[in-house]
Amino acid sequence: MFESAELGHTIDKATYESEVPKLREALLDAQFDLAQKAAFPVIILIGGVDGAGKGETANLLNEWMDPRHIHAHAMGEKSDEEQERPPMWRFWRALPPKGRVGIFFGSWYTDPIIERVLRRTRPAQLAQSIERINRFEHMLTDEGALILKFWFHLSKDAQKKRLKALEKDPKTRWRVTDTDWERFKLYEKFRKVSEYTLRETSTGEAPWIVVEGSDFRYRGLTVGKILLDAMRNRLDHPATPAPPSIAPLQAPLDKVDVLGKLDMTRTLSKQAYETALEKYQGKLNLLTRHPEFRKLSVIAVFEGSDAGGKGGAIRRITGALDARFCHIIPVAAPTEEERAQPYLWRFWRHIPRTGRVTIFDRSWYGRVLVERVEKFCSEADWMRAYSEINDFEEQLAAHNIVVVKFWLAITKDEQLRRFKEREQIGFKRFKITEEDWRNREKWDDYERAVCEMVDRTSTEIAPWTLVEANDKNFARIKILKTLCQRIEAAMQ
């Protein structure tokens, strides 16, 4: 795969100087259109061998383009903040919004390749990283991103020459470190691992582009022209998402579903409730102050029918916790900034550090509930969301995050009673809106969406707990108890 990047490509000075001004103008034009339309983000990955001009090329693009709409990220050592989150968190937070260009100098490929070259991981682990990368990039392209992956290559001889040349010049000497020479010794291994990784991750939607890195004019002009063509191509031919292969799934033919099977008559007396509340709140408090708890974190997701009692249940949890280590994220319509990003971005940004409890009052499940029922997104979008959500939760679970998900179910009659009650009681009136009444008309559609959500996302690593919530006492205790059980299980 590297044959063409070992031919000694060069561009002479005269050609370069006549080409660059035209290219810059065209790039600025394309960037302007991109910012105006704000239809998609451009994600540029720059990887390859040391000394092949990765950094210079990032700088060159920065220089050529409008720096207000381009952002380069050097992904070096992980910060404390980053170490306490799943590995992909640092990349999620750096993703460019629609209309912008993000350059990743060092990317999600760096660690998997380097770790394997240094024999710190086994082949199967690299294969798993590659699988995760392919899913991630597939999601990005499904979300409309334009991904350009440049691999800067040098033959072994060329790399040696280049490192020596950099070392010789007092102005560039600082750029060659001992690490560079140590890595040079591993050239063959690096080449082998890179070739395998590039081969397995070069897809029709996001192919690798291998560029010979020895001549700065050649590599700069090549990257610039490919970037320009790709941007123009996408700006002038917007992609239309294909419909999903299969029709939306039907309701079970016998109308029997997980919600219908709940025993909605379950209650708890006031006295039993008070005793249990004290017991489980105390337990929860102790658990979160246990030294073992500092190794993990908790994400509790609350979804449920309107007026299902999410707020009250959440307060019974926060009441037992240290407010400094517990955050509630109320999820409403996405902000402008959030709409410019892939769907899951606005949840990734709230992933807690270790030792924390984060409560989502509504969550990423909005995609397969309200957005599905109200047709805020296409069928293809919510169909793929199930697997994207499972991937997301798997990454959380793999990072010692306990994901606890509650669906608070009430009957249609009980909802009506609560809606009316809310309208009557002054301090509750703000809780009931026209929208609540409208949603109620789509009760059956919502039930169908909930059942399918449970079917497709209740997994061993992040199961759903369906809560019979007609009786608030019963619901709150079931929630507290489940939460304590899950934390206990994780601490063992």
Place this chain on the structure above:
Amino acid sequence: MFESAELGHTIDKATYESEVPKLREALLDAQFDLAQKAAFPVIILIGGVDGAGKGETANLLNEWMDPRHIHAHAMGEKSDEEQERPPMWRFWRALPPKGRVGIFFGSWYTDPIIERVLRRTRPAQLAQSIERINRFEHMLTDEGALILKFWFHLSKDAQKKRLKALEKDPKTRWRVTDTDWERFKLYEKFRKVSEYTLRETSTGEAPWIVVEGSDFRYRGLTVGKILLDAMRNRLDHPATPAPPSIAPLQAPLDKVDVLGKLDMTRTLSKQAYETALEKYQGKLNLLTRHPEFRKLSVIAVFEGSDAGGKGGAIRRITGALDARFCHIIPVAAPTEEERAQPYLWRFWRHIPRTGRVTIFDRSWYGRVLVERVEKFCSEADWMRAYSEINDFEEQLAAHNIVVVKFWLAITKDEQLRRFKEREQIGFKRFKITEEDWRNREKWDDYERAVCEMVDRTSTEIAPWTLVEANDKNFARIKILKTLCQRIEAAMQ
């Protein structure tokens, strides 16, 4: 993920009997339209726990639909034929063509799941199988296939009851084997591995549909209705392929490429040629008669410019081999049968058994050469072909198949000389057509396609050998020598 399939779903007899006639009619209608339009194949996978009615459902569909256009495959033990090919070969040969329905009772999921349940594989191996499956299904949906994946589930209690009931009835007793009861003991493991596999392979394009299997009316009607909806949905809303994210790649800016770097003046004297020919033909013959050779097989791919000398070179190889174990596959335009299948199907069918040499005179690379240049397929199609081809060759290599690929390069002048010679010499006249002259006009486009093909598909496991073929003697010896070297390396 199995919650909804443990609720005891049933359909009463009266409902079933009133629904089935309507459903059958609609299914036959859809099947008729499918056969008429022949726009896509329908691939139905049926997996799940033993005793959940997998076989009965396959039979039911067969009964309901037009048996001429539906074909069920029981994928049990592998035949000798199948064992000597890569694992996916048996599925490729059974794929339904466009316009037809194929039911896979036991599929590419069976082995990975069972092997892991029986602890014959490690988790990482299952993960790698899943990665391979996802790539395969992604290719199928890219090729337009409608994939429906049904998983028949039973709770542990329900499975026990079902096996006992089958055993009690003399008419069905034969269906319960000792293996079934042994597997029943592994219920929990099976459930866990299945859940993980389903989660990782449930995509937006090909989601799993979990069906409770205890009631035959419920499961039959459910599968039938989902199948009908999905077929109608696709027949009425044909998918339009999205354009690729990035523009076709440009030629290198300095016009330096791997073809241009070849030394086209290389020659071999007649005398040196005769000596070398004898030497390498003898060597090749010995190698293929070596006992070690029976463990592997060889696929040699010949591509090259028109009049590049492929035929002559191939004859120098076959001249050294036992004709019973050596086959030449001349690749021309695909047949009607081949056009109704995914692109790589017509090459999979020629994969040799072990101990064989198969020579492809032109090959699967047509996709990224003639089909690209002549625009016989869309840009998206040939862009994804590179990774599909790499996946394909990786599967061959993993199955001890030595893949040797030759590009026979001649200069434009030499081609002209040979074209003219062919026109003059009577017995060579059939070798030159109008098309050859037309292709010649697109020389530069072909060169670009060749260089990109080498860049994207010359891999460590299946490298390209570029052959300087202006001198036929030189070319033939280089080819024979390379072939011997590759076989020798594989035998060590």
